[in-house]
Amino acid sequence: MPAQSLNLATDVVELTRAICDIESVSANEKALADVIEEALSVYPHLEVTRDGDAIVARTNLGRDRRVLIAGHIDTVPVANNLPTELREINGEEHLWGRGTVDMKAGVAVQLKLAGELVEPNSDITWIFYDHEEVDASLNGMGRLSRNLPELLKGDFAVLCEPTSAIIEGGCNGTMRIEVETFGVKAHSARAWMGQNAIHGAAEILNRLNQFQTQEVEVDGLVYKESLNAVLISGGIATNVIPDHAKVTVNYRFAPSKSVADAEAHLREVFAGLAVKVTDASAGARPGLDQPAAISFIAATGLETRPKYGWTDVARFSALGIPAINFGPGDPNKAHADDESCPVAQIYSCEEALRKWLSA
Numbered sequence: 001m002p003a004q005s006l007n008l009a010t011d012v013v014e015l016t017r018a019i020c021d022i023e024s025v026s027a028n029e030k031a032l033a034d035v036i037e038e039a040l041s042v043y044p045h046l047e048v049t050r051d052g053d054a055i056v057a058r059t060n061l062g063r064d065r066r067v068l069i070a071g072h073i074d075t076v077p078v079a080n081n082l083p084t085e086l087r088e089i090n091g092e093e094h095l096w097g098r099g100t101v102d103m104k105a106g107v108a109v110q111l112k113l114a115g116e117l118v119e120p121n122s123d124i125t126w127i128f129y130d131h132e133e134v135d136a137s138l139n140g141m142g143r144l145s146r147n148l149p150e151l152l153k154g155d156f157a158v159l160c161e162p163t164s165a166i167i168e169g170g171c172n173g174t175m176r177i178e179v180e181t182f183g184v185k186a187h188s189a190r191a192w193m194g195q196n197a198i199h200g201a202a203e204i205l206n207r208l209n210q211f212q213t214q215e216v217e218v219d220g221l222v223y224k225e226s227l228n229a230v231l232i233s234g235g236i237a238t239n240v241i242p243d244h245a246k247v248t249v250n251y252r253f254a255p256s257k258s259v260a261d262a263e264a265h266l267r268e269v270f271a272g273l274a275v276k277v278t279d280a281s282a283g284a285r286p287g288l289d290q291p292a293a294i295s296f297i298a299a300t301g302l303e304t305r306p307k308y309g310w311t312d313v314a315r316f317s318a319l320g321i322p323a324i325n326f327g328p329g330d331p332n333k334a335h336a337d338d339e340s341c342p343v344a345q346i347y348s349c350e351e352a353l354r355k356w357l358s359a
């Protein structure tokens with residue numbers, strides 16, 4: 001039996017406080033997962049499945065559309081910011097404390113509506129998962145997609161990560177490459193005997209300087225791309241002509257491009273140079289042209305903008321499910337010691353999702 005229990009019918013801000021005050025730093029989600037599982041299990045309209053500390057609750061009404069609504073239940077380490085408090089900040093009421101922004105206010109909205117929406121207009125898969133704030137190999141949603149892939153089927157997904165309660169579509173992809181130049185070592189007193197690889201790297205920097213940042217429209221949102229040198233190395237001693245230099249380049253690319261497209265593009269930009277891909281993650285299309293998204297925007301009248309950072313919406317995208325980010329709290333306050341979420345945003349997210357799912 002869990003130590004505490006949750007009443008999902010309670011006020012959503014109270015619910016946020018209750019789940020924030022059950023500390024759940026990554027790898028310590030069990031106590032919170034236990035109360036969430038117990039609270040969801042009392043509802044006959046939900047089929048509840050648990051995998052580790054991830055919980056999936058599904059309606060099975062035979063609707064012609066299924067939406068996935070997901071949030072992670074772990075937080076980064078506590079920094080003297082629990083238990084939560086209601087505080088007035090800049091004249092506005094906030095819930096202060098670890099997890100209020102990232103992302104238990106979003107999780108509380110999910111929990112509240114999971115209990116309340118007995119007859120939603122779409123079938124809903126509510127996903128609560130563990131280990132988001134740590135190494136990607138531990139990510140609870142990644143594990144769910146390997147262990148129980150049938151539970152992650154759907155037509156559209158909403159990730160309730162903080163967006164200040166506006167709709168942020170998809171996310172940019174990211175790729176890192178190493179571009180190398182080679183030369184011939186020699187004593188710097190007789191430099192003409194060698195060939196300087198660091199001077200050769202100027203060509204890499206020239207091409208980066210010439211690169212025009214692209215803006216790419218994807219499903220109605222404009223994504224800004226970027227291509228930047230982020231590390232540079234070369235040389236072995238102050239009297240040796242270097243025979244090797246390396247520039248690490250990070251490419252943030254629009255979600256309409258696959259990882260293969262991004263690589264092909266970089267090989268073109270750096271044609272004639274040695275290019276090695278060191279890591280890559282595809283972005284996620286915003287899917288704002290999908291009927292579920294169109295109805296979401298219509299029901300809520302909310303503003304939409306592109307998401308530039310990589311988020312777990314890309315995991316949905318990899319499963320072929322268009323996804324958006326939508327949740328209470330300013331993402332700039334995530335992980336901050338003074339993490340705090342405007343109470344009004346928690347209510348507005350609750351109201352927006354309720355309106356969309358019951359319209």
Ligand SMILES: [Zn+2]
Pocket residue numbers: 072102103132161
């Ligand atoms: Zn988060």
